Amino acid sequence: MRWEDRSCVLESGSTYLDVKKAFGWKNDVLMVGEGDEARELRAQLTGSCSVVPLTFDDERARWALRHTAAHILAQAVKRLRPEAKLAIGPAIEDGFYYDFDVPTPFTPEDLEKIEAEMKKIVSENLPVVREEIDRESARKLFRDMDEPYKEELLEELPEGEPISLYRQGEFVDLCRGPHAVSTGMVKAFKLLSVAGAYWRGDEKLPMLQRIYGTAFVKQEDLKAHLDRLEEIKKRDHRRLGKELDLFSIQEEGGPGLVYWHPKGALIREIIENFWREEHRKKGYDIVYSPHIAKLELWKTSGHWNWYKDNMYSPMAVEEVEYLLKPMNCPFHILMFKNATRSYRDLPMRMGELGTVYRFERSGVLHGALRVRGFTQDDAHLFCTPEQLEDEIVGVLDLTQYMLGVFGYSEYYCMLSVRDPEDKAKYAGDDSVWEMGEAALAAALKRKNLEYKIDLGEAKFYGPAIDIKIKDALGRLWQGPTIQVDFNLPERFDISYIGEDGAKHRPVMIHRTVLGSMERFVAGLVEHYAGAFPLWLSPTQVAVIPVSEKQAEYALKVTEALKERGFRVDCDLGAEKMGYKIRQAQLQKVPYMLIVGAREAENGTVSVRHRSLGDLGSFALEEFMARAGEEARAKALLPLMGRSEKE
């Protein structure tokens, strides 16, 4: 065995535990890396080779530890509620869960008791031992134990693969592994929540009780993780949306419908103006379309067939049935169709901030992120098949630029394609799907963007690029999507006249950059933790007089700022200055201008930034020039640092 420049000789039948001992590795070693493989410590050596110790930092070791934590959870539940039937219990991103079928659901108090029992199991430091058995004995074992879900899982294991069990003390589970050596390794863990979850994620199957938890080797890592959860809570757009008075959802008006308050509406307006500007630069025509249309139109488009579950019931208008739009595409197609189009008109890029309404089941609504009425930054590009790839690249360019302005610089691209098992869910024949997928893939390649293939994620009318953006906390959000569609042009029989004078069928791209205004702004709130960069801040500057005596000067400063296009609040209330600063700070106003006798005399302002604090005094003109530049440049960070001045 070799490790770095050291080596040791071990007898055959030794395990990686012996390797660990031989090299004197510390106790935080969870697994051993051997080439590309990660081995659990109790595994037998496969031969002579070079190895590396794997600790919690290694993803595989982390998953093994959390998987062991899941087993400890199951063991604790079995001790406290022997009648519980075990389903599955995997490690997941940031933690683990285990699903149980229990006659009465778990309560939060149960969670505490289970956690206490788990602590006991950890302190018992039970060895976690792998065992391989044949199918028949496994079948008998789980039948005797009365674990029907395990039996079901067992039957699905492919023939010929070894069937493995893991035992710790009295507990045994059907499991592929790998695991930590003993329950004692799971030093820091916490159960986080209980939730219902369908067996196999199928709502027709029984609902099980799922317990979520997380586990670490070190207590401080657990604490850091819990702090992060706190931070996520603090940034929650629902909380900040209320605190900053950006938007609300009114019970009297109905769930999933967003009310944009003046400050939120202002942010949205600024973003929309930016959006229009950038789209015009890129050769888009901006349009408006109605909110309802005849049922017949939705039959033609195929929505009535493929998208019915997400649409609201028809309403009768003079005995003709109309539907509220869940998408903008049919309207844009009608506008395309309204004139004879020449190849010279293509590509045609039709953009709209279009408000659509979709039925979402009550349980899925979530703040402004998942709602029933929302405004998409939608566009439909009509082009020739030859132009398709270039157009996709153009959309990717626009996307990258716009996201960058908001500070989203990392993203993951997914190529969403049909589920080959379930072609009935999609419209159109194989050849057009293949053409679409090829164009999307080629565009991604040209942009040097790495991507993963996402089976079954395509829309009903075509394949798509779905881009996930990473926010300030490293969380992924559904961002831009670009969909190729050969199907709707066919259904609406749209055409353009080619160079040859004959009719040809254009290709269509559906695309959105921001997604929806509701979701995008909610995402931004969390991304910025409510502290919008200057160009987006509803209030950019708060003018705060030191005392009433400077009210006149404060108003003069305010007027000057307004004149220069700043969004300003002047706080002339009877409160003390400290109070006003606090209010502005809590509202996350970027700049506070404190004006007292000194400033009034010299025509200056004392500048305080919400995150940099007191920046000293500036001539009003200088402040306006620099803050103006910061806003104009859409800077993500303040341009007025103290260091620069001194």
Next chain:
RNA sequence: GCCAGCGUAGCUCAGUGGUAGAGCAGCGGUUUCGUAAACCGCAGGCCAUGGGUUCGAAUCCCUUCGCUGGCUCCA
């Protein structure tokens, strides 16, 4: 939609069978203040909703609505 939890003043929350409370916000005063909360007073609630149990319900039980965490589904 399903499972669980929750719903008390504009907001954040106390109150678990015996007369509805606090802080902040609001309003009225006093204070004119130098970088994150001045002081005094006033007002504010059909305890989400409808029903039941009880001498008596914010509190216990059921209904409906909404919210939260998940499952399933999505911009």
